Amino acid sequence: MDNKNADVAVKVETTSTVDNKDAQQEKQSIEAPVKKSMKEEKSRKKDDKSVEQVLKALNSLDTTEEKLAAMCKKYSDIVDENRKLQLTVKQTEKRLSMVQRDKEQLQTEHSKAVLTRSRLESLCRELQRQNKTIKDESLLKIREEEEKRKEVSAKFQSTLNEITALMQQNNEKNSKLREDNLEMTKKFKTVCEQYELREQSLKKSPKQMQLEAQLADAKLAKAKMEMAAEKEILLKEKQQMLMDLTEYQARCQDLQATEVNLRSQISLYTDKYDEFQNALSRSNEVFGGFKGEMEKN
Structure with missing residues (x-):
């Protein structure tokens, strides 16, 4: 056991x-x-x-x-x-x-x-690269449009100066035309006075009076022809100046319209650039928040 x-x-x-x-x-x-x-x-x-x-x-x-x-x-x-x-x-x-x-x-x-x-960091880097490219292109476009606007403004100012000079020349020619008309009027008046004097003197001598009358008529006709020719020349110059003035005014209006268009384009690009900056800021905030959550996790 x-x-x-x-x-x-x-x-x-x-x-x-x-x-x-x-x-x-x-x-x-x-x-x-x-x-x-x-x-x-x-x-x-x-x-x-x-x-x-x-x-x-x-x-x-x-x-x-x-x-x-x-x-x-x-x-x-x-x-x-x-x-x-x-x-x-x-x-x-x-x-x-x-x-x-x-x-x-x-x-x-x-x-x-x-x-x-x-992947998100890679996408964010790509987004930042594209944003930088778009930003650079927008800034370049704005600079180009600004240069165009300055060029158009310079052309507009030059054309305006030309129009001002042309109007000044037109005023000077008009003043000269008025002076010439006054001078022709004075000459015509003098010829008429001389004709009257000669007519009075010819009363004494019918033959001499006839000769002087013919001479006076010839001078008067010559003066009228010269006056008509001068007036026609002045009218042609005036018409040409008016045509030039009309053309310059049309060019001035075109330049003004172009400047307004360029200003509107610059304003549009500026608004787009501001929207792009706001979108970029929101994207950076979202990425920062996500990155912070990832780091916490």
């Missing part, structure tokens, strides 16, 4: 040892390497202490039956404890599996977020 009790004790001890080792291996597989040695040391001390307690308890018993009953109870307790440990290990493994899945999911989401952030 002592041999039988010894076999049972060895079997209990062997089973307990195997179960404890399995539990320890399962626990060690889920613990961190840093805590592994500490827990092994604690487990070893605990096992040694349990063995000592069991030996003390067995030594305190008198009969083999009592020792066997105590060993069976101890074995039953160890089996229950082992079952609890296995349940704990399974629960821990399940939690570990869930944590591992969560970790993999978080790593996947993090990789996606990093890739998305990289």
Whole structure:
């Protein structure tokens, strides 16, 4: 019977040892390497202490039956404890599996977020490059339109100066024409007076009077012809000046219309540039907010 009790004790001890080792291996597989040695040391001390307690308890018993009953109870307790440990290990493994899945999911989401952030940064750099290109093109277009406006303004001012000079010349010619008309009127009056004097003197001498009358008529006819020719020349010059003035006025109106068009284009480009600046500011704000959220995450 002592041999039988010894076999049972060895079997209990062997089973307990195997179960404890399995539990320890399962626990060690889920613990961190840093805590592994500490827990092994604690487990070893605990096992040694349990063995000592069991030996003390067995030594305190008198009969083999009592020792066997105590060993069976101890074995039953160890089996229950082992079952609890296995349940704990399974629960821990399940939690570990869930944590591992969560970790993999978080790593996947993090990789996606990093890739998305990289793509967004690339898109933002491309957007900034395109915005800079559009900005430079807009500024160049505005400078070109400003140069055109200045050129048109200079041409308009030059044409206006030419028109002013032409009007001044026209006024001078009109003044000269008035003076010439006055002079011709004075000459005609003088000729008439001379004709009257000669007519009076010719009353004394019919033949001389006739000759002087013919001479006066000839001079008068010549004066009228010269006056008519001069008047015709002045009228032609006046008509030409009026035509030139009309042409310059039309050119002036065209230049004014061109200047108004250029000013409206400059205003349009300026508005578009302001809208572009506002869109760029909003884009930078959105990117800054997204970048801040990405950095927080």
